[in-house]
Amino acid sequence: xxxxxxxxxxxxxxxxxxxxxxxxxxxxxxxxxxxxxxxxxxxxxxxxxxxxxxxxxxxxxxxxxxxxxxxxxxxxxxxxxxxxxxxxxxxxxxxxxxxxxxxxxxxxxxxxxxxxxxxxxxxxxxxxxxxxxxxxxxxxxxxxxxxxxxxxxxxxxxxxxxxxxxxxxxxxxxxxxxxxxxxxxxxxxxxxxxxxxxxxxxxxxxxxxxxxxxxxxxxxxxxxxxxxxxxxxxxxxxxxxxxxxxxxxxxxxxxxxxxxxxxxxxxxxxxxxxxxxxxxxxxxxxxxxxxxxxxxxxxxxxxxxxxxxxxxxxxxxxxxxxxxxxxxxxxxxxxxxxxxxxxxxxxxxxxxxxxxxxxxxxxxxxxxxxxxx
Numbered sequence: 001x002x003x004x005x006x007x008x009x010x011x012x013x014x015x016x017x018x019x020x021x022x023x024x025x026x027x028x029x030x031x032x033x034x035x036x037x038x039x040x041x042x043x044x045x046x047x048x049x050x051x052x053x054x055x056x057x058x059x060x061x062x063x064x065x066x067x068x069x070x071x072x073x074x075x076x077x078x079x080x081x082x083x084x085x086x087x088x089x090x091x092x093x094x095x096x097x098x099x100x101x102x103x104x105x106x107x108x109x110x111x112x113x114x115x116x117x118x119x120x121x122x123x124x125x126x127x128x129x130x131x132x133x134x135x136x137x138x139x140x141x142x143x144x145x146x147x148x149x150x151x152x153x154x155x156x157x158x159x160x161x162x163x164x165x166x167x168x169x170x171x172x173x174x175x176x177x178x179x180x181x182x183x184x185x186x187x188x189x190x191x192x193x194x195x196x197x198x199x200x201x202x203x204x205x206x207x208x209x210x211x212x213x214x215x216x217x218x219x220x221x222x223x224x225x226x227x228x229x230x231x232x233x234x235x236x237x238x239x240x241x242x243x244x245x246x247x248x249x250x251x252x253x254x255x256x257x258x259x260x261x262x263x264x265x266x267x268x269x270x271x272x273x274x275x276x277x278x279x280x281x282x283x284x285x286x287x288x289x290x291x292x293x294x295x296x297x298x299x300x301x302x303x304x305x306x307x308x309x310x311x312x313x314x315x316x317x318x319x320x321x322x323x324x325x326x327x328x329x330x331x332x333x334x335x336x337x338x339x340x341x342x343x344x345x346x347x348x349x350x351x352x353x354x355x356x357x358x359x360x361x362x363x364x365x366x367x368x369x370x371x372x373x
Contacts, residue, residue, distance in 0.1 A: 001102060003027040003036060005125025006345055006370070010052050011089040016079055018056045020349055021069035023089065026124040030104040035131050037115060040143035042096030042122040043337065044348075044357050044366040045151050046283065052092045054082050058358060061351055070349050093122030093368070097137065097146035107131035116146035123345060125370050133279055135324060140330055144367060148179070148337035151308065153327040155282070156184040158311045159241050160193060163320065166278065170194035170237035174244050175285055176216070177204035177362050179337055181243075185213050186334045192236035196228070198249070204362055219249065226253070232260045239278045241306065246286030250279055250303065251293045258297035272298020280306035285360065340364045344372030 006357045015018075030036050056072035064071045074082065077252060095118040103111040116135040121127055137146040163171050173184055176197035188195040189212050196215045197208050208216045215231045217224060231237070240253045254277050261275035277297060281290070282305065312320050327335050340363065347353050348368055357366040 001029050003101070003126045006119065007125075008052075008092050008123035008345060008348060009089040010054070010092055012054055012056075012074055012079075012082055012086055014079075014086050016074040016076055018054055018072045018074055019064055019069060020052065020071075021064065021067065021089075022346060022349065025124070027128050030102050030107070032106045032127055033131055034104045035100045035107050035110050035115075035134065036102040036126055036128050037096075037098040037117060037134070038101045039122060039127055039370050040098040041125055041147035042093045042368045042370075043148045043151075043339070044368065045094060045148075046285075046360055047151065048092055048094055048123075049283065049358060049360070051090060053358065054085075055079075063351075068349070070354065071353065077283050091121035093124070094118055094120060095148065095150045096122035096127070096315055097143040097149070098127070099143075100134075100332065101126075104131070110134070110136065113137075114141070114143060114146065116149040117148040123348065123368055123370075125345070138328060138331060143331055144339065144342075145336070147367060149327050149331060149335060150339065152180040152183055153335040154312070154323055155308050156180055156187055156328065157323045158306075158308060158315075159280075160187055160191065161315065161323070162280070162311065163193070163239050163324040164307070165192070166239065168237070168239040168278070170196070170235035170239075171195040172198065172232075172237045172240035172250060173241070174198045174242045174253075175200075175283065175362075177207045178243065179365055182208070182211060183335055184311055185211055189213075190334065194237065196231045196235060196237050198228075198253075199295055199362075200204065201362075207363070224257070225252065228256045232256050232283060236274060241279070242279060242281045243283030244286045245281050245284040246288035246290050248293075250281070250289040251291055251296060254279055254297040254301060254303075255293070258301075262298075272300065277301040279303045282306040337365065339367040342367045342369050342372070344368070345370040346373050 007025045009023050011019050055078035060073040062071050078305045097116045100110045100113050114137045117134040118131045177199045198217050205216045205218050217227045257277045261273035
């Protein structure tokens with residue numbers, strides 16, 4: 001039995017034209033170890049926007065000529081970053097949830113179940129997927145509850161797992177009032193891990209204070225540097241996860257960790273302290289170049305990227321299973337996601353709505369419900 005439905009796709013051609021369209025596709029019957037899920041909810045995450053819009057200039061947003069959809073322009077100087085996808089109509093949407101409407105011979109137990117899933121192509125009416133890539137939702141959970149049970153929860157848990165494996169006892173997190181940041185704070189409270197949250201407004205400070213955060217710093221405060229120094233001194237934080245990705249904040253964090261460590265040195269070293277400092281960049285909210293003044297934080301440091309899939313691949317099946325089980329157990333508490341707006345699949349291609357979710361504003365998270373149109 002085949003299922004016909006829509007699938008949202010993004011395509012960039014060699015001339016820099018990016019097109020967004022809803023294409024009608026056929027979803028074939030599942031294989032022995034596969035299922036077909038009717039998608040009922042799929043979140044819009046920053047990582048989804050990276051594929052949906054690529055490096056396009058949003059000011060060029062316009063209706064697609066000749067058919068329904070939208071078009072944008074990718075500046076020529078940015079095309080080299082997407083060479084590998086030119087000419088391909090790529091389906092969008094990393095994760096979602098829905099009801100299993102067909103199941104292969106080895107997956108019959110899932111038929112009729114509500115499941116969370118990940119693996120791409122979730123902005124669609126139907127998704128055929130391997131049974132191993134879904135998790136049945138607990139009793140009472142809705143599709144909206146399960147739609148975001150992979151990317152943000154596993155990333156937050158992955159930060160804690162990484163810090164523990166590398167021997168750090170406290171964490172610094174930027175853009176910390178995000179949905180992911182709130183999950184991380186709840187995990188750290190439960191696991192008794194000191195966490196320094198860095199945000200950009202008084203409203204964001206209150207969001208985190210409201211869930212019990214002890215260290216919330218507003219980077220716009222005149223005494224932010226002094227607050228950061230005091231928080232690092234109090235917690236002993238030596239690892240940071242940075243969602244900003246550009247500008248001077250990374251240097252300020254590393255410099256502060258070094259300054260705190262240097263105060264306990266008994267002898268001078270022109271190479272700085274022996275305290276190892278780790279900065280992981282996992283986002284790009286600021287697309288400007290990252291500023292690293294390496295002479296300000298000694299020689300014991302590392303700056304690198306952090307991505308969920310490489311982390312999970314290195315962590316191994318046993319760790320992944322443990323983390324996923326924790327997400328399922330705490331789906332409506334620690335890992336609850338809150339949505340500011342629910343839209344239909346076609347609405348995702350309305351210009352005003354696209355501009356709204358592209359802002360990635362704190363407290364504004366969009367959920368796509370394909371059945372709404």
